[in-house]
Amino acid sequence: MATSPATGSDPTVLRVDDGDAIWAVGVLMVVKRDAAQTDGAYTLVDHTAPAGYETPYHVHRNEDELFYILEGRLECRYGEAGENRVRAEPHDTVVLPRDVPHGFRVLGKNACRMVVQVNPGGLEELCRSVGEPAPRPETPPPGEPDAAALAEAAAEYGRDTGAVALDEVVGLRVGLDVRIEVDTLDEFHQVFEFGEGVDGHPEVAVLDGYL
Numbered sequence: 560m561a562t563s564p565a566t567g568s569d570p571t572v573l574r575v576d577d578g579d580a581i582w583a584v585g586v587l588m589v590v591k592r593d594a595a596q597t598d599g600a601y602t603l604v605d606h607t608a609p610a611g612y613e614t615p616y617h618v619h620r621n622e623d624e625l626f627y628i629l630e631g632r633l634e635c636r637y638g639e640a641g642e643n644r645v646r647a648e649p650h651d652t653v654v655l656p657r658d659v660p661h662g663f664r665v666l667g668k669n670a671c672r673m674v675v676q677v678n679p680g681g682l683e684e685l686c687r688s689v690g691e692p693a694p695r696p697e698t699p700p701p702g703e704p705d706a707a708a709l710a711e712a713a714a715e716y717g718r719d720t721g722a723v724a725l726d727e728v729v730g731l732r733v734g735l736d737v738r739i740e741v742d743t744l745d746e747f748h749q750v751f752e753f754g755e756g757v758d759g760h761p762e763v764a765v766l767d768g769y770l
């Protein structure tokens with residue numbers, strides 16, 4: 560995909576193939592405007608998640624998110640334990656303020672495509688660090704995310720920016736029924752231990768004293 564033109568004070572039209580296309584955490588992200596191009600004000604992403612996709616339950620401490628649904632349907636959970644649920648369809652807008660724990664899953668048999676705005680910008684750097692350039696404009700092949708790499712990158716992102724992106728999660732989808740919060744990379748390594756696991760899936764254990 561083409562790269563967006565450099566930012567400036569003049570209005571800009573971004574064409575359908577403009578943007579930095581990334582495969583990260585199981586989705587296709589086309590970054591239409593990043594923090595470097597908006598002086599940190601916001602990030603704008605064309606985001607496509609495949610059918611059945613579900614995020615870890617997480618919280619952003621520094622960013623507000625807005626989803627404008629273009630295609631497909633999703634369900635958002637929010638609250639301390641995910642006790643609240645809302646559903647969104649094409650032309651609906653989901654507003655997720657910072658400090659509200661949340662997660663979402665794609666409903667039905669079709670992918671969900673949406674425009675995502677993150678304020679302030681910068682979260683795309685986390686996605687770039689754990690992802691790869693998309694070789695074609697479609698969602699990546701199915702596969703399990705590298706939970707250890709994602710959590711470590713998120714902790715590093717939080718330490719660098721004062722935000723906590725994905726390091727406050729319900730066990731990073733490792734089957735835990737409790738919420739464990741970590742604020743720094745050092746604390747992350749004090750809580751979680753990763754092994755090689757089976758068939759490429761990392762084995763995750765919570766160290767004694769944290770459950």
